[in-house]
Amino acid sequence: MKNSNKLKIIPLGGMYEVGKNLTLVEYRDEIIIVDCGLTFPEEEMLGIDVVIPDISYLIKNQEKIKALVLTHGHEDHIGAIPYILKKIKMPIYGTPLTLGLLENKLKEHKLGEVDLNVVHAGQNVKLGKMEVEWISVNHSIPDSCALAIKTPLGYVYHSGDFKVDYTPISGEVIDLQRIAKIGEKGVIAMIGESTNVLREGYTMSESKVGETFNRIFSNHITNRIIIATFASNVHRIQQIINAAENFNRKVVLSGRSMLNVTETANKLGYLKVKKGTLIDIKNMDKYDDKDLVIITTGSQGEPMSALTRIAYGEHRRIQLTPNDIVILSATPxxxxxxxxxxxTNKLMEVGANVIYETLTEIHVSGHACQEELKLILSLVKPKYFIPxxxxxxxxLKHASIAEDLGIGRENIFIMENGNCLEISQKDAKFVSDVPAGNILVDGLGIGDxxxxxxxxxxxxxxxxLIVVVVTISKSDGKIISGPDIISRGFVYVRESEDLMDEAREIVKKTLGKCDSKSITDWSTLKNNIREDLKGFLFSKIKRNPMILPIIMEI
Amino acid sequence: MKNSNKLKIIPLGGMYEVGKNLTLVEYRDEIIIVDCGLTFPEEEMLGIDVVIPDISYLIKNQEKIKALVLTHGHEDHIGAIPYILKKIKMPIYGTPLTLGLLENKLKEHKLGEVDLNVVHAGQNVKLGKMEVEWISVNHSIPDSCALAIKTPLGYVYHSGDFKVDYTPISGEVIDLQRIAKIGEKGVIAMIGESTNVLREGYTMSESKVGETFNRIFSNHITNRIIIATFASNVHRIQQIINAAENFNRKVVLSGRSMLNVTETANKLGYLKVKKGTLIDIKNMDKYDDKDLVIITTGSQGEPMSALTRIAYGEHRRIQLTPNDIVILSATPxxxxxxxxxxxTNKLMEVGANVIYETLTEIHVSGHACQEELKLILSLVKPKYFIPxxxxxxxxLKHASIAEDLGIGRENIFIMENGNCLEISQKDAKFVSDVPAGNILVDGLGIGDxxxxxxxxxxxxxxxxLIVVVVTISKSDGKIISGPDIISRGFVYVRESEDLMDEAREIVKKTLGKCDSKSITDWSTLKNNIREDLKGFLFSKIKRNPMILPIIMEI
Structure with a gap:
């Protein structure tokens, strides 16, 4: 059979974009899905909450799906799962924290009965003719893994999100030995993350940030300390807790996701906290500034986040004072x-001392820079490389780095979402695309x-908007009432009464022109009103509101 | 008299923001206005074109105004002048290029008969009891100046926008000697720009970029070269022209503002171009790629700019090919x-080689970094300092630098727009604020x-939006026609017919409830429709459209 021994790699998300990662590895009639993330809407996607990948290819090929395997628990890798599960059932495999965070999500979406399977780094899972191995890597969330997918054509190595951290906070250093071994055994294709590929050198170790925390804590003994960071950055939270314990401070958590993630991480043993360190926000008032550290969400300035509410004086329990040191431990x-x-500016207005990345080493990235990417490429030695x-x-930059390392240009594939790379023993080539794209989620509507x-x-x-309402007699086409004009988002009505009066006259004139002949063509009449009014408003005020003519015929 | 010998400094723009710079220096009954800029709308200012300062204080005190004096010709320093001149007439003073650019603007706004007065760096102008001296500085537009305003209480030094460039492209090095002299004579107050205060060290010289251009030109002999930069950065354009002439290439200008500014700069002698170097875009086809450089607007990715149109294949005369090198010579x-x-990504899709700041030294800032700011503060030695x-x-950072240099904390004033700092021989203190704020310009409407x-x-x-239209009988309150529901920007109508049917039933029910008693209170009825429909839609689809009920009574 012609297609008998061929492997397909199909990204449905994560290409030409940062977010909604989803890659298919297909061998014969079996599909393994790697990750299933969401992305946040671009500026022009007005009113949209989140964006998920188009999975019509998966819906069509449901019976082929062996499993969804997860690299780690970030939104851009697991966030779309609840939406997808409403359409397709499938077993899901991931590390404990990854599944712990996923479970929170499933609960929110009221999804029960999901087939979740815990695996640990170093473990193998046989899924049909393929076999997936989870390999420990460093990243800004614990329990992150790369995946080595064993296929009859050799390994497919998926890097996941990673960095190389020789002094990580918890867990192991990225398992370079195992990665080298997989490379030795033979990797037919590697899918490699490119987030930090534009940065030279190495990403600093997470433990650097801990040193900075200790320095700041020791320099501000009498101040209250507020630190904003990502809720999922358990290592960072651990380091804040360590610093707090060093300096005999209690830790308060603020923000819903901070509470959720920390609870899950704590329950699963990913946080080491002494008894009595964490206190409830309700008991905060019993302590002096010098005895407190608040860890909060909102490091991205999200409008509804705890930190933003603190900055604007709208937080129910945390009032900012000039005795506060606020640390933004994140990059925008x-x-x-x-x-x-x-x-940042708003926090400063109250007089708080705000420490952010431009000023101090208060954050490190979770992604590999150029030298780390080179290291992994050199260990994996893939035949085909897909940045x-x-x-x-x-x-393109990642491709050029791979080329510098000796991978032939013809073996490097820049793929778009929906492209399908077919790999055989002999070669690799693009075959017909599958559907792919953005599905917009707005409220409960998915794709509407x-x-x-x-x-x-x-x-x-x-x-x-301008709404023009007029009632017309069915018998003679004469105006019975109106035209009335209602505007929203156009101009202050109080300041524009003259303009509105003139607009009404324009509409009357338009209606008058049609009056003589019998009116049967409503859409033409509406169009005339729209065009005449549009021309008038643009000439008067150079604006172009949406015009909705409503004609009632009695 | 109590107020007889007092000086006031009043910023009406440029504080707590980047843009719309406007500062008043008031001595007795005389006001000098320094700069009059605009700013671009923030994301939440939907549909707004530009933002200008509130000048009600100036309108109220018109008779006190002696002049508007300009530091340089950037939008955030001269952009609001056409709007302000529609309300107040006043003489304007500035350097040749500054006024040349202003004149273009006045023409666009069809403003004639403006009292424009050319001054050159080094010149003094007596304006009532005060005297203004223009002092040459380096910046990303030629003819930039700081201002030393001589008052009976000593000099007020306004830094303008500046950097210290010991190897500028044209014009002089910033006049450090004169600045030192002014400092020696005695500066009562200094207003200092803070744009780059968060950056350590020095800003690189503009001539560095020229070296990079030459390197890129010599490495890409056979390619067409497209360079995007700010139209007002005449030094940058000069360096591109120099490189083009070195490598025997013709130069094509693209983008309306690029043509305008270059024409003005050329006419006034700020550009040195050999005869035959500049060619019309219409003649571009006569030349090979290797013989061309295109200088274009759009370095900020502006949606309607020439570069964006080139990237999306929508430019009438410039079609991108893989043989193009595109240089983004600007920072976002x-x-x-x-x-x-x-x-950037779009340009790469066509296969063009895109060189941007992350990759190469292809841009330098026009603003002073920390060491330069310290230098000027040390030369000016102001008694009072206003960042x-x-x-x-x-x-705040600029204030802390000034403090490090020995200016007492009590002599440094963080001012908001509208704050009024009153300075006497004895002291400086805040007195009553004047009105200040953002005036939004949308089309021809200013502040509406x-x-x-x-x-x-x-x-x-x-x-x-959802519009609900219903006609009701005046006599018995019965529905004559409707309710009809029209939606825009809410949901695909095709996919939501059931939802719309249900919504109509909800409205009918609401109307039915009011049917029994006589309807006199329209606003209550409308409110009921709005609330019932809102509740229904939120429960069904978690969205909250604007609801406009329209009731016609016949």
């Missing part, structure tokens, strides 16, 4: 820069907001 | 990061879009 994710600046998890500029709706939202957001 | 202004990434042109985090309009636009942008 691209697109969040302005939100973070705003919160992943990045915008095109990242993918598309381009037309977004275009209307954009139009409304820029110049607002 | 905060807030523009995502737009710039998008254009300006920055968000609060910048102002406020919070209510913006709130409506935001609401519409997130969940769209």
């Amino acid at each position: 994710i691209p697109g969040n820069e302005m939100d973070v600046s705003k919160v 992943a998890h990045g915008e095109l500029r990242h993918l 907001v598309g381009n037309i709706v977004l275009r209307d939202r954009k139009h409304l957001s820029e110049d607002g | 202004i905060p807030g523009n990061e995502m737009d710039v990434s998008k254009v 300006a042109h920055g968000e609060l985090r910048h102002l 879009v406020g919070n209510i309009v913006l709130r409506d636009r935001k609401h519409l942008s997130e969940d769209g």
